[in-house]
Amino acid sequence: MVSQQVQPDTARLRLQVARIGANFSTNSLTRNLALLERVLPLARRYPTSVHTGTLYFYLGRVLRDLGRPAESLDYFQKAEIILARSEKAGTGYGWLLYEKCLTLSALKREGEATRDALRCLDWAQEKKQPQLQASACAMLSFIFEQQGQTERSRYYNTLLEKLKKVQPPSERDRYRQSEAHCTADGDFVTALFFSKKTLGLLKAEKDKEAILNHLHQSTIALLFRLHRFEEARAYIGEALALNETYQKLSLFSDLWSDLAWYQAATGHPAEARRAAQTMLYYARLTEDPALVREAWLRQSQVYERIRDFAGALEALKKFHSLNDSLQNTKRTIEVAQAESRYRLEQKEAQIHRLIRFARLSHLRAENQAQQYAYLNRQCWLLAVIGMLAAVASMLVTYYLLRSIKLRRALKAQNAEIDKQAKALAEANQLKDRLFSILSHDLRGPVASIKAALVLQQDKVCGDAGLSGIDQQVNRLQELIDNLLYWSMNQRNGLRVYARPVSLHDLLNEVVETYKGLIARKQMEVVWEGPDICLQTDETLAVLVIRNIFHNALKFTPPNGRVRLVTEQTANKAKLHIVDTGIGMNASLLPGLSQRGTGLGLPLSADLMKLCGGSLRINSTLGAGTTVTLTWLI
Template structure:
């Protein structure tokens, strides 16, 4: 069954309308559209023109007016008419063979029809969309589209449309090889058939019933259905339908081995086809006769009929039909022992197949080129439309600008006079205001500078008082307590520990005061650094001398490997304070009999003084908080600290352009790296630890 059959079934009313139209009203409609007052009227008339162009098969003109109608739709939206425009645009693409391009417009047509509340139009458009899906080779999407359409049609009394959808889905499932679903929908279609249907519709129903019975090998029952279909075909008065039914009956009779009856039917078929000058059916009749004679073991007669069929097919120039006929001729030649001629005919059939394949390939390429050309042309049209809109907007804007200029000329003449009068007064007051503003800005800047200086001074004072009140109170209180105990002690045995503790507390207070004085010196705004070239070894030796008593008390081993020739550029007082503070920490947190090592490492523009110890070390968390809010910890011998030393050292080194970093050693202890600026590098600068013996490393 041909796919075009259900399509004709749906559009039969439109075809009859086309036959009833004797003269085209397009000229009058074009005049009405040109003289219409509103875009809504133009849209309605444009839709009528497009519909008439489709009836007259003038698809190029149809396409142009569809584009115009869609332009009217933008200015005056109307889903009722625009759904038809998109529908005819999809029909245009299908006519041009651009099936994939036709899918989008049909989907737009369905959407607008749904918004317009036209369910009948939506069902019809969904059916056509399924046909286009099928044409594009997207059979599954076509079945899905028909399925959604059937849900609507089963709830509405629209049997012709429902029958058309059933026929289409039967054809689709047949092409997909799904015979079970095809049979189900065949039964549904046949249940719709009524005696009140037109005879051609009932004829196709009988054909379908016959085909179903033949699949069940019920050939006699199928013959009865075909005879009923022949009677319906005769009632239509259409000779082509009668020929078609004779063909079905003849093939059925041959399967039932009623060869003479089949030959009679094929002869009648040939006579009617010759009367209509239909070469296709004449070739089909001769071919069926040849097949029948072969089954009757009459190869010579079969060969004669096959050659006649081949002549008709060659005249008809239908290559698909010619290939089938040539295959029958090859069989007849082989049955007569003419194998050479059979080979020649077989080669001819193969050449036609190859040529058809090449033509189909070329058609696909041409279709792709046509789609590309169509897209290009549509893009060009859209660009031209946009350019026209831009030009229209520019013209409108220019007109508005001219009107605005005319309106402002009068106002400008009046304003110019007033401005001339006011200019002198305004300039005078502006100059006076500028002078006043300059003076005010100068006073404000002076006041702001004074306020900033006072704020900074107050902040430094508050910070200093806070540190003194917080960190000095505890050791002084401890000293006061120790003195009270000394007064109350009456034995020399208790006196010595108290004196030792008092000595430690005095050292702690002295250390605190030293740190506070160093920090206050750093915070003073007017304090000036005194940079000078210093020998680092001399500074380290002086600090070691100052702390020798602490080193001896804890019996520590100090390894001094600082380069004797290493020069640095720094403030002597602050650098010594930094080294002293770091070395004091190393002594404090290194247990008895521990090691402290000092050595230098030369860098590109500075030298680093490394101070390593084998003390208790610090955790990663303590190091991260060291310069923010450090914990106050006691030394290995109970020495007290205030937690300010390294913070002050960091600030001192920052002011001198140096660095100070604290690292945790792999096993135990701490490494402090003090980066100090150096003068122009000399030949004496070298890495001191290159000469360190291996026994000194720890």
């Protein structure tokens, strides 16, 4: 059974590193990097653990393959310090030296790369690792060839060829071949005899990983075929104990599956059910959908064997559900591959067309070169005929070249003049628009302030006049803010500083600003909808809402109504500002947010776009206007 106790951090680190290693070759580089960085904080708590060293080794490989060799070398050096002092590193230390050598070579540090390659070769020879020896020899041959040391490169090439020669089969290989032949012939008793012989040799060599793989792939399977369940149970326990060291999750799943079959075959339904659940648990830990699918099928078969037909049916349903999902994924991948092959064929056809065009251009260039050569020979002939003709030809050529240079210079000057004229026209257009906006938006508030001041001097108006002055001053300040942000946006100098902000707080602030105008026009402002937390620039959001809300108040007659409606969808937040004003013709709406007579509406549209949102206007003549502001959540 699976222990229900919380594992220590070191055990959790070992499990996480083992899981990454099991899927390292099948995952993409970005996927591996994300998994490694997730486990890295836990590994840093145990700087001397062999699992931390293994994690650094994986990080170095991924970073190098992603084109970040400097960071990769840093992690390789950390891993070397840890694994060099650990007796549990196994063959990993030798492969670490080899990968570090590759990284140093990529960084053009040939001296250090040569040193580490020689260390790797010595270690491989000492540990009798022929594959690692061959890799180190290939690396040394390449390095010395790049350095121009031909003799040393040839020496390691010769050593590499010797390592590649086929060695006579060992006694263990002969036993395995005999076992394979007997299994193919259906003689499982003899096959089991040779399997146990091989197992004895592996135990004598104390190769625990090879023992684990042989038990799983050969001995246990043969014992089940021969219905020798008690003996198979003992080997399953031995394999489970060995796998505690290597933490191969898929192997755990297979072994618990074998144990479930044993319990079912020997009439222990409760133990068989627990073993089947443990098998499914380890299959899920691998995060491999195909292995989980196989685990569901095995669980249904075990449940059927112990006559738990309801459980078997449930497991079989989950198997078919996952199988259908995997088949759909497979078909999607096949369609994507077909599309990729089609695009590749199109690109190849395009390349062939470009090659043909290049050949044709080359032939044309050769033809032109031949024509130039012919003309050159004619010129020499004319020079021989007479000095005067040669002098005349030289003068003509000189004037032609001078004319070409003059035309080129004139063309460049014209292009520069056109460019400056275009820039000047744009600047003039910007100036005209600015003057138009200033004449439209500044004249009204200034005239109102002046009239109110005259009335105040004549003591015609009282507090109402001061309130009007205050309102126009607020309007003038709003216009100055609009001008400031508009000018910053035109110069691309406006920056967005997003932070969490409450939409109701923004609406409170805007409504409070215009409470005098609302009271004077006796208007009703209604709020609807929930409060929403936005991730946006608070200053820009207040500016946009204030401009739209002021327009709604300005174009709505007294005793009118303005509704502020908030709405939230899956990934968007919306604010609808609905008024009962005069509205406008639908034909005027397209492009209105970019060509308004004032600054408020065009600036609001630009600021919403800058914040990643949008502004939309709906209006009906005589029925009012609805402006919708949308932010992404």
